[in-house]
Amino acid sequence: RVKERGKAHYQFYRSDMNITLTNIVTMETNLRKAVQNEELTLYYQPQIDLKDMTIKSVEALLRWECPTLGFISPGEFIPLAEDTGLIIPIGNWVIETACKQISSWLKAFGNGIRIAVNISPKQFEQPNFVDIIKSAIINNDIPANLLEIEITEGAMHNSKEAIPVLRKLKELGVIISVDDFGTGYSSLSYIKQFPIDILKIDQSFVRDVLENVKDAAIITTIIHLGKNLGMDVIAEGVECQEQADILIAANCHKAQGFYYSRPLPASEVEKFLLSRTNVGNRNESADNGIN
Ligand code: C2E
Ligand code: MG
Ligand code: MG
Ligand code: MG
Numbered sequence: 001r002v003k004e005r006g007k008a009h010y011q012f013y014r015s016d017m018n019i020t021l022t023n024i025v026t027m028e029t030n031l032r033k034a035v036q037n038e039e040l041t042l043y044y045q046p047q048i049d050l051k052d053m054t055i056k057s058v059e060a061l062l063r064w065e066c067p068t069l070g071f072i073s074p075g076e077f078i079p080l081a082e083d084t085g086l087i088i089p090i091g092n093w094v095i096e097t098a099c100k101q102i103s104s105w106l107k108a109f110g111n112g113i114r115i116a117v118n119i120s121p122k123q124f125e126q127p128n129f130v131d132i133i134k135s136a137i138i139n140n141d142i143p144a145n146l147l148e149i150e151i152t153e154g155a156m157h158n159s160k161e162a163i164p165v166l167r168k169l170k171e172l173g174v175i176i177s178v179d180d181f182g183t184g185y186s187s188l189s190y191i192k193q194f195p196i197d198i199l200k201i202d203q204s205f206v207r208d209v210l211e212n213v214k215d216a217a218i219i220t221t222i223i224h225l226g227k228n229l230g231m232d233v234i235a236e237g238v239e240c241q242e243q244a245d246i247l248i249a250a251n252c253h254k255a256q257g258f259y260y261s262r263p264l265p266a267s268e269v270e271k272f273l274l275s276r277t278n279v280g281n282r283n284e285s286a287d288n289g290i291n
Pocket of ligand 4: 179200203
């Protein structure tokens with residue numbers, strides 16, 4: 001059953017891991033305890049505004065430090081969490097933790113840093129999803145537009161159910177982005193019908209952009225599409241200046257990737273925000289990068 005669900009699951013079968021059904025069961029048992037045992041943390045990856053090289057937002061990325069199995073990456077446990085339904089309590093923890101962090105940064109930095117949170121289709125399809133988001137915003141007393149939710153094209157299939165949910169989130173003021181854009185089955189009619197603020201160009205297009213003219217053409221086209229539809233566009237997986245240069249030349253709004261910063265613990269993000277005068281060797285004399 002596990003194996004059928006697609007590419008993410010193949011990681012359980014990495015030859016060096018020799019993972020058996022017993023291991024999967026062990027992992028499920030461990031994952032079940034992860035939230036209450038406080039073994040989960042959020043890392044945050046800065047997103048760079050390419051116009052002025054400031055950081056106005058970060059993406060929250062889940063990390064699991066399991067005492068028996070060691071560090072496990074989200075690519076390995078998110079699919080298991082989705083299969084077992086554990087994605088619901090885990091996802092709720094992520095939303096709550098991100099909103100707490102927004103509140104804390106708002107107090108520390110005044111203008112606030114927006115946090116983008118990844119949402120699984122299973123979470124998004126819960127009947128009370130909007131209420132969960134709304135409570136987290138109200139309980140933490142934060143402006144809704146400092147919370148961004150990243151959905152994938154997979155969450156958009158059932159447009160009859162998805163559109164009203166997204167409309168309610170927009171009414172709250174939450175920002176909505178489409179993650180891994182271009183890799184799913186999103187038709188342009190989804191993009192037209194859904195109240196989307198941001199398109200995130202999938203990193204697979206960015207990876208080979210210097211060698212592959214098709215990737216370059218796709219990236220440019222997505223940026224134009226976003227511009228023409230009034231959406232911001234962010235490129236993920238940027239690893240070098242040459243890739244950034246192409247994005248800047250094409251007027252991409254934002255970029256995110258190891259070139260600028262790896263995902264960092266909250267305390268490291270704070271240091272990064274306060275000392276960021278030479279990210280990418282630019283903006284040498286500018287402000288502290290927070291606005
Ligand atoms: P994603 O949302 O597309 O996140 C981007 C992934 O690319 C992250 O991997 C990030 O660490 C990685 N990355 C960032 N910059 C670069 C780069 O320059 N080069 C390369 N090669 N990779 C880069 P990560 O943290 O392992 O997360 C993997 C996926 O797991 C995420 O893909 C997302 O789909 C899922 N995920 C992570 N956190 C959560 C969460 O809290 N909830 C849910 N439902 N899914 C999550
Ligand atoms: Mg994401
Ligand atoms: Mg993703
Ligand atoms: Mg992505």
